[in-house]
Amino acid sequence: MYIIIVGGGKVGYYLTKQLIADGNEVVVIEKNKQKVEQIADDLGGIAIHGDGSDARFMQEAGMNRAEIVVAATGDDEDNLIVCQMAKKKFGVGRTIARINNPKNEHIFRVLGIDATVSYVDVLVAQIEREIPAHSLIHLLTLKDVGASFIEKDVPANSPVVGKPLNLLNLPDSCLVPLVIRDGHAIIPKGTTVLQAGDQLVAVTTVENEDVLDRLFRGELMPTA
Amino acid sequence: MRVIILGCGRVGAALAQQLDESGHQVTIIDRNQDSFARLGSDYRGSMVLGTGIDEDVLRRAGIESADTFIAVTNGDNTNAMSAQIAQQIYNVSRVVARLYDPVREETYQLLGLDTVSPTNIGVQKIQEMITR
Numbered sequence: 001m002y003i004i005i006v007g008g009g010k011v012g013y014y015l016t017k018q019l020i021a022d023g024n025e026v027v028v029i030e031k032n033k034q035k036v037e038q039i040a041d042d043l044g045g046i047a048i049h050g051d052g053s054d055a056r057f058m059q060e061a062g063m064n065r066a067e068i069v070v071a072a073t074g075d076d077e078d079n080l081i082v083c084q085m086a087k088k089k090f091g092v093g094r095t096i097a098r099i100n101n102p103k104n105e106h107i108f109r110v111l112g113i114d115a116t117v118s119y120v121d122v123l124v125a126q127i128e129r130e131i132p133a134h135s136l137i138h139l140l141t142l143k144d145v146g147a148s149f150i151e152k153d154v155p156a157n158s159p160v161v162g163k164p165l166n167l168l169n170l171p172d173s174c175l176v177p178l179v180i181r182d183g184h185a186i187i188p189k190g191t192t193v194l195q196a197g198d199q200l201v202a203v204t205t206v207e208n209e210d211v212l213d214r215l216f217r218g219e220l221m222p223t224a
Numbered sequence: 225m226r227v228i229i230l231g232c233g234r235v236g237a238a239l240a241q242q243l244d245e246s247g248h249q250v251t252i253i254d255r256n257q258d259s260f261a262r263l264g265s266d267y268r269g270s271m272v273l274g275t276g277i278d279e280d281v282l283r284r285a286g287i288e289s290a291d292t293f294i295a296v297t298n299g300d301n302t303n304a305m306s307a308q309i310a311q312q313i314y315n316v317s318r319v320v321a322r323l324y325d326p327v328r329e330e331t332y333q334l335l336g337l338d339t340v341s342p343t344n345i346g347v348q349k350i351q352e353m354i355t356r
Contacts, residue, residue, distance in 0.1 A: 053300075053328070054328075055325075055328070056327075076305075077277050077299065077304075077305040077306075080305050081301040081304050081305065081328070084331070085328065085331055088335060089327070101278075107277075107279070110312055110313055111312060
């Protein structure tokens with residue numbers, strides 16, 4: 001696949017390296033001359049020195065035959081304009097933007113960027129997974145539809161221990177499709193009784209995450 | 225008319241003063257406090273410190289009730305992005321962006337922005353003068 005990456009900083013550099021290793025044809029456009037030379041030394045003559053939101057350099061990079069353009073600079077305004085120019089002026093099918101400030105994610109969506117990767121959000125999710133004290137672990141958040149997959153341990157002192165799933169008072173828009181017990185997966189039924197130490201995987205709307213958390217901590221009571 | 229001007233450079237500051245003098249309600253945004261020194265002492269409008277692609281800053285400048293948004297920072301990409309935020313997220317009825325790069329100008333015109341390219345205007349003007 002022919003892929004153009006705008007921005008040859010840390011993100012752009014390692015992405016380029018990986019994509020080349022995967023057998024893609026990659027060209028990088030980078031403003032900083034030193035970084036261009038570094039890339040040339042390490043990865044070969046695949047870096048163009050210039051402003052990646054300037055049509056001249058986009059042209060030089062062969063933007064009109066690129067299948068994917070990744071805007072990976074440290075400036076969100078540059079990443080937005082790169083993606084829009086790639087799409088509107090050069091007819092690139094897929095554009096992916098790095099977002100540095102998580103606040104910009106919804107702006108990018110409204111302005112029609114197909115895919116965004118928010119550095120900070122990814123990092124936060126990763127760290128959340130590593131902190132055992134955090135009561136809900138986000139496995140996957142589907143932002144567009146407002147749903148998430150979360151993982152939840154059942155503490156020994158939780159009021160839900162010894163209760164079957166169908167008596168938990170789960171919110172309507174929440175489902176528990178998987179219970180992990182002693183390293184084994186159980187696809188539960190309503191009658192499955194929870195034990196201390198069970199790990200639950202739940203699908204829920206984002207608004208109901210909190211309800212689920214409170215239920216397991218004992219702030220909301222299960223029925224019966 | 226409630227006007228927000230992004231970028232207190234030479235153009236932004238002069239525009240702010242003129243619009244203020246003609247009785248409009250003007251707010252000017254710049255990320256550098258020193259830039260506001262370009263405004264004359266008789267300027268009565270507001271000044272907001274911050275970057276123009278930050279929605280919190282734009283809201284502080286009153287974008288929700290603005291009729292006009294003018295993006296004249298020295299960065300084309302900042303101007304193009306903030307102008308689109310004003311137009312598409314806050315439905316500001318009159319939005320103008322300055323874009324030095326004529327190719328970017330053409331693209332954003334096609335995307336429905338009102339744009340001004342000083343480069344194009346300068347080239348035309350000089351050409352007229354020397355071929356007259």
